[in-house]
Amino acid sequence: MAFIKTKGFLAVPLIIAVVMFADYFIAVKEVASLAGILRTWALVISSMALGLGVVNLVRVHGKNIYVRKPGMWIFSTVTLFTFTVVFLAGVLAKQSDLWNWPFQHVYTTLQQTMYAATGFYIVSSAYRAFRARNVDATLLLISGCVVALRNAPIGEAIWGGFSVLGDWFMDVGQLPGYRVFAMVTGFGIIAYSLRVILGSERGFYGGRRE
Amino acid sequence: MSKVFSKLEDIDRRYYYWAIFLILAVPFIKPLGMPISIKQSTRDLYKGVDQVEPGEVVLIDWHMSVSTWPECLDGLVAELKVLTSHDVKIVITSISVDCEMSWNKVNQLVPALRDKYEYGKDIVFLGYYAGGEPTNQQMAIDVWSVFPTDHFKTPIAELPLMAEARTANDYAIVLTTGENEIVWVNQWWTPYGVPVGVMGIAMKGSALQPYYNSGDIFGLAVGVRGGAEFELLIGEPAGAVTRMDSISLSHLSVVILIIIANTGVLYNKLTGGKK
Numbered sequence: 001m002a003f004i005k006t007k008g009f010l011a012v013p014l015i016i017a018v019v020m021f022a023d024y025f026i027a028v029k030e031v032a033s034l035a036g037i038l039r040t041w042a043l044v045i046s047s048m049a050l051g052l053g054v055v056n057l058v059r060v061h062g063k064n065i066y067v068r069k070p071g072m073w074i075f076s077t078v079t080l081f082t083f084t085v086v087f088l089a090g091v092l093a094k095q096s097d098l099w100n101w102p103f104q105h106v107y108t109t110l111q112q113t114m115y116a117a118t119g120f121y122i123v124s125s126a127y128r129a130f131r132a133r134n135v136d137a138t139l140l141l142i143s144g145c146v147v148a149l150r151n152a153p154i155g156e157a158i159w160g161g162f163s164v165l166g167d168w169f170m171d172v173g174q175l176p177g178y179r180v181f182a183m184v185t186g187f188g189i190i191a192y193s194l195r196v197i198l199g200s201e202r203g204f205y206g207g208r209r210e
Numbered sequence: 211m212s213k214v215f216s217k218l219e220d221i222d223r224r225y226y227y228w229a230i231f232l233i234l235a236v237p238f239i240k241p242l243g244m245p246i247s248i249k250q251s252t253r254d255l256y257k258g259v260d261q262v263e264p265g266e267v268v269l270i271d272w273h274m275s276v277s278t279w280p281e282c283l284d285g286l287v288a289e290l291k292v293l294t295s296h297d298v299k300i301v302i303t304s305i306s307v308d309c310e311m312s313w314n315k316v317n318q319l320v321p322a323l324r325d326k327y328e329y330g331k332d333i334v335f336l337g338y339y340a341g342g343e344p345t346n347q348q349m350a351i352d353v354w355s356v357f358p359t360d361h362f363k364t365p366i367a368e369l370p371l372m373a374e375a376r377t378a379n380d381y382a383i384v385l386t387t388g389e390n391e392i393v394w395v396n397q398w399w400t401p402y403g404v405p406v407g408v409m410g411i412a413m414k415g416s417a418l419q420p421y422y423n424s425g426d427i428f429g430l431a432v433g434v435r436g437g438a439e440f441e442l443l444i445g446e447p448a449g450a451v452t453r454m455d456s457i458s459l460s461h462l463s464v465v466i467l468i469i470i471a472n473t474g475v476l477y478n479k480l481t482g483g484k485k
Contacts, residue, residue, distance in 0.1 A: 024401075032351075036348060036351060036352070036355065038344075039341075039344045039345070039347055039348040040348060040355060040356075042341050042342075042344035042345070043339070043340060043341035043344065043345050043348065043356060045341075046340040046341040046342065046345075047340045047341070049340075050340060103308065103310075103311060104311070107276070107308065108276045108308075108311060111275060111276045111277035112276060112277055112279070112280070114277065115277040115278070115280070116280075119230070119460065120227050120230060120231075122464075123226060123227075123230050123460075123463070123464055123467065124223045124226070124227070126464050126467065126468060127221070127223075127226065127464075127467045127468065127471050128471075130468045130471070130472070131471065131472060131475050132472050132475055132476065133475065141468060141472070144468075145465045145468060145469075148461045148464060148465055149461060149462070149465060151412075151433075151435060151457075151461065152435075152454075152457050152458040152460075152461035152462065153244035153245060153246045153247070153454055153457075153458050154244055154458035154459070154461065154462050155458075155461070155462075156245075156247060157244055157245070157458075163247065170416065170419065171419075174416055175416075175419055175420060175423070178416055178417055178419065178420050179420050182417075182420060
């Protein structure tokens with residue numbers, strides 16, 4: 001038992017990695033079947049994570065209400081009340097008006113309002129942040145304005161060059177940066193995965209890093 | 211004079227919030243009807259969707275909650291209009307918990323889904339799935355193992371369409387809406403060669419461009435503009451085309467505000483005023 005606790009669990013990611021690699025590179029029916037089981041486990045585990053999220057939600061907000069945390073407990077009460085109503089509606093009255101009403105008349109409108117409101121904050125932040133304080137900032141704001149006008153039909157109506165210049169900024173200016181970012185991320189994932197597989201990444205197990 | 215420029219540099223946000231609100235209202239009262247040019251990436255998406263043969267199966271994945279409707283729904287509806295006009299069979303999955311709302315909405319907006327398509331035979335709504343990329347990988351091998359039932363709890367074996375749409379090789383193309391595109395490229399395009407088309411959110415346009423340029427995504431339309439371009443391509447201008455006027459005015463307003471703010475900055479710099 002002690003061995004499993006200290007060393008044995010380190011083999012779990014290694015075994016999974018070997019199976020998944022073998023499934024990808026070698027066409028063996030038994031390995032494919034095992035890999036399929038592991039992928040289904042991943043699906044089950046992530047579904048369990050949703051349940052864990054519910055437990056955590058109740059625990060954190062329940063504690064806020066219990067200790068009457070200033071400035072928080074009222075919101076926590078609303079959260080838990082909403083959760084309870086929607087949960088019960090889902091369990092007891094799926095496909096009924098009781099289930100659909102909160103979604104159609106509360107959730108939808110709140111989501112769309114929140115999303116629309118971000119437009120105003122973007123305007124505000126653009127107004128405050130885009131200042132030509134030095135050469136770099138000036139270049140950033142010029143390219144930002146050109147790309148904004150390139151994306152809107154009114155830009156092309158004002159001057160056809162906005163489209164050409166905007167495309168140049170996008171294709172020549174930002175695309176190589178994104179490619180580099182994507183490739184570096186890929187290498188980073190490989191490096192991290194190797195550390196996990198080899199048991200060097202202890203944070204993965206909830207412990208300390210070596 | 212310097213006071214005026216200093217004020218320009220720091221206008222109370224309430225004023226421009228009102229200005230933006232009023233400016234955005236204009237096109238809804240009187241549409242401007244600005245011409246919209248169509249990008250090659252949207253043409254390629256349309257071409258890919260248009261080329262699917264009758265009877266072939268298309269998988270559509272929604273990473274689209276109701277908050278994303280203004281950006282992606284019109285483009286999705288336009289795609290569905292093309293697919294239904296070709297009698298293409300459709301399987302829908304989603305990683306958004308409110309996908310049922312989107313399902314109800316597209317059924318309202320695409321008449322052929324109600325009038326022409328028979329549920330289970332021509333279209334299936336599999337609903338929400340958890341698990342991220344491993345789930346997409348498993349779906350490529352066996353959709354049934356991930357979805358034992360559809361969204362309405364009908365056993366998958368009782369849906370005739372799913373008998374012919376069980377593995378990645380059974381699908382002609384994958385269309386994604388919102389986000390979650392790259393997992394389909396990784397798990398369906400690279401190993402199985404199922405082409406992936408994207409109707410994404412505007413914010414992801416830059417990140418997806420390299421995948422389009424490399425051919426990993428056969429077509430790409432992002433944001434309201436992508437939807438508007440697609441609507442124009444199918445010859446049915448609708449919600450997205452209407453919204454493009456607001457996009458035009460909002461973008462222009464932002465640029466004007468930036469110019470106003472920088473007039474103050476420039477004046478103060480030239481006169482050695484506030485830093």
